Amino acid sequence: MSGRVTVAGLGPGATDLVTPEVWAALAEATDVVGYAPYVARITPRSGLRLHGSDNRAELDRAHLALDLAAEGLRVVIVSSGDPGVFAMASALFEALEARTDQQTDIRILPGITAMLAAAARAGAPLGHDFCAINLSDNLKPFALIEQRLRHAARGDFAMGFYNPRSASRPHQFSRVLDILREECGPERMIIFARAVSTLDEALRITTLAEARPEMADMRTVVLVGNAATRRVGNWVYTPRSVEGV
Amino acid sequence: MSGRVTVAGLGPGATDLVTPEVWAALAEATDVVGYAPYVARITPRSGLRLHGSDNRAELDRAHLALDLAAEGLRVVIVSSGDPGVFAMASALFEALEARTDQQTDIRILPGITAMLAAAARAGAPLGHDFCAINLSDNLKPFALIEQRLRHAARGDFAMGFYNPRSASRPHQFSRVLDILREECGPERMIIFARAVSTLDEALRITTLAEARPEMADMRTVVLVGNAATRRVGNWVYTPRSVEGV
Numbered sequence: 001m002s003g004r005v006t007v008a009g010l011g012p013g014a015t016d017l018v019t020p021e022v023w024a025a026l027a028e029a030t031d032v033v034g035y036a037p038y039v040a041r042i043t044p045r046s047g048l049r050l051h052g053s054d055n056r057a058e059l060d061r062a063h064l065a066l067d068l069a070a071e072g073l074r075v076v077i078v079s080s081g082d083p084g085v086f087a088m089a090s091a092l093f094e095a096l097e098a099r100t101d102q103q104t105d106i107r108i109l110p111g112i113t114a115m116l117a118a119a120a121r122a123g124a125p126l127g128h129d130f131c132a133i134n135l136s137d138n139l140k141p142f143a144l145i146e147q148r149l150r151h152a153a154r155g156d157f158a159m160g161f162y163n164p165r166s167a168s169r170p171h172q173f174s175r176v177l178d179i180l181r182e183e184c185g186p187e188r189m190i191i192f193a194r195a196v197s198t199l200d201e202a203l204r205i206t207t208l209a210e211a212r213p214e215m216a217d218m219r220t221v222v223l224v225g226n227a228a229t230r231r232v233g234n235w236v237y238t239p240r241s242v243e244g245v
Numbered sequence: 246m247s248g249r250v251t252v253a254g255l256g257p258g259a260t261d262l263v264t265p266e267v268w269a270a271l272a273e274a275t276d277v278v279g280y281a282p283y284v285a286r287i288t289p290r291s292g293l294r295l296h297g298s299d300n301r302a303e304l305d306r307a308h309l310a311l312d313l314a315a316e317g318l319r320v321v322i323v324s325s326g327d328p329g330v331f332a333m334a335s336a337l338f339e340a341l342e343a344r345t346d347q348q349t350d351i352r353i354l355p356g357i358t359a360m361l362a363a364a365a366r367a368g369a370p371l372g373h374d375f376c377a378i379n380l381s382d383n384l385k386p387f388a389l390i391e392q393r394l395r396h397a398a399r400g401d402f403a404m405g406f407y408n409p410r411s412a413s414r415p416h417q418f419s420r421v422l423d424i425l426r427e428e429c430g431p432e433r434m435i436i437f438a439r440a441v442s443t444l445d446e447a448l449r450i451t452t453l454a455e456a457r458p459e460m461a462d463m464r465t466v467v468l469v470g471n472a473a474t475r476r477v478g479n480w481v482y483t484p485r486s487v488e489g490v
Contacts, residue, residue: 011264016265016266017264020265021262084361084370084371090482090484094484094485096477104478108366108369110262110362112357116330119329119355121353124329124335127335127338129378130377131377132371133374134374139487141487144487152376152400232338232341233347238335240331240384
């Protein structure tokens, strides 16, 4: 069999949120490549080599996978959530762009992305038009993040934020909350969803007025409603309808 | 056992894109409620009642599910894709808001939404910040759609569009393409992904200059790249990095 690279989304954490398509790819893999905590989710078996690597080593990981495929191996790059949402799929194509083996057999297998798993736990806060923004400024300037936040707010999109806060940039999320309060007002609903579908899951529903930077860490996805987002019972939802503007 | 309503995402079409969590909910259901083509995806079995209904009957469907749960039944509302993305979860909470049984046991189970399944087939066109917009003006004015398109473009978001075109509003998507050409220029990449993961799947990758309204129908999800989105090999991807703005 000729080599192949499959990028597979493992979903947010729970085993029963991994699709059968992804299980099938793992069952026929010779090699699994990925950030070590994701690789640790794969059950070892004879004939399967596990290659865990550090965070921020995305391009190295992608080149390793392509090198192994060039040797005829069946490689699965595991990604949390969906591989196309702030995860390994773009890194693989960036690596591919720098190589001559651009005809490598590649498949991208979708997964449940953290933002949608979090939304499901809270109700339907993304039930109308929404934006997804990665708040990390590792790979883009904070000025662009601010510009996108303002456009998202002025378009009255609901929002989902990935990587809201890390030890290396503790103050930036505070600035994000200030921008949101300025654009959306203090009563806008905000949801902090940590480690959804794992044993560490925690959900906090509050308003921008009450939101504090410490409510988020790197395992948290943050959702912000649009102007119509509201509570019903224990739930938060965004209506499907908008009156004339 | 007391009654319950579960809203379950069946994914874009393929059986192997349905999560084990959703299969488990269907296995213990007494009643399945949904738009008839989605209910038709459920294998009949003894003890399971199937309630298929017409399109645009979302609120009726939600009330039926809540009525059945009030009788002690275990109801699954089936939704295509993810129930929280332009699907049945918001309709259920809208129905709930008008009722007194707001403490009904409700669960929302995420699924693979069409936009992310389509992105996976094309490569990683949503690999950076992106927006999801429902282009149907059944429940919102077209002026709001236009406003959101312009904010999404000016924020340089990649975009995913649901319900781009229907027989009842054939001209509107032409206007959407005009707005996008005006904001993003003719060379911007656009992807028409029809019925992804079904036998009718068709993918067309082109530019805004070449895009024609007839390339989309109601089974199509449309993806538009950001300014950096480009081809590599047979794929389309959006890089993770942005230089200083």
